[in-house]
Amino acid sequence: MKLLPLGMALALITTGVAFAAPSTPPTAAAPASAMPAAHKSAKECAKEATEKKLTGKAHGEFVKKCEKGETTK
Numbered sequence: 001m002k003l004l005p006l007g008m009a010l011a012l013i014t015t016g017v018a019f020a021a022p023s024t025p026p027t028a029a030a031p032a033s034a035m036p037a038a039h040k041s042a043k044e045c046a047k048e049a050t051e052k053k054l055t056g057k058a059h060g061e062f063v064k065k066c067e068k069g070e071t072t073k
Helices: 003-020 042-051 056-068
Strands: none
Touching: 042 056
16 A cells, blocks of 8 residues: 555656756757857947057047947957
8 A cells, every 4th residue: 555655756856857858859059150249349449440540530430440349350
């Protein structure tokens, strides 16, 4: 008689574990080349534009694109 409650408890535990398991296996992380470029701060972009000796409208456009990650070093 003591085996019946023990069997029922084991059945409930194993069923709960089966439902708690993820249904899809985790996917591998994307390679670093597929990751978007890190966005820079406006201060870093402005400094880079100054180093490139950009002024006026070209300076402003460069900073905007740099903040969005559209420019390369």
